[in-house]
Amino acid sequence: MLSIVKDCENYIKAHEGSDAFDEIFKLIFAKLFDERRNLKNDSSSAQFRVGALEAAETARTRITTLFKQAKVRWEGVFNPGEEILLGxxxxxYCVSALQRTYLLKSDVDVLGAAFEIMVNPAMKGDKGQYFTPRHVVNLCVLRGSA
Structure with a gap:
């Protein structure tokens, strides 16, 4: 998981002008929603995916819909008008990398370590302390009460 997140972060930094942390968090948020709603058993189909021959625009529509539904389900994590800004x-690219993992069956520490790696060095203190972005805190609080 750590290498996937780092790979996505590097790709976004190389190809986009948007904040890599925010955009990856939005995708993880949408993926968690998809896993909770759509992956009830082994025969269930994930919506958080990009097919090998699928047009990127088609995948965008599906992922954007998941993100919007997740924002409604876990209100308060993101501002109502926030959108996925990636091209x-x-x-x-990022969805195809993330779709291979099953976050709800992953060790929670793996997700925490991934977020820690992505946190901007300016946000870290001189003793390894860092500020946890508000939307990460909100998701953790809402996820724990759901």
Whole structure:
């Protein structure tokens, strides 16, 4: 998981002008929603995916819908008007990397370590302390009460 997140972060930094941390968090947020809603058993189909021959625009529509539904389900994590800012190709790249993992069955510490790696060095203190972005805190609080 750590290498996937780092790979996505590097891709976004190389190809986009948006904040890599925020955009990856939005995708993880949408993926968690998809896993909770759509992956009830082994025969369930995930919506958080990009097919090998699928147009990037088609995947964008599906992922954007998941993100909007997640914002409604876990109100308060993101502002109502927030959108996924990645271009179609960057979105497809990151989704294809993340779709191979099952976050709800992952060790929670793995997700925490991934977020810690991505936190901007300016946000870290001189003793390894860092500020946890508000939307991460909000998701953790809401996820724990759901």
């Amino acid at each position: 179609d190709h960057s979105l497809a």
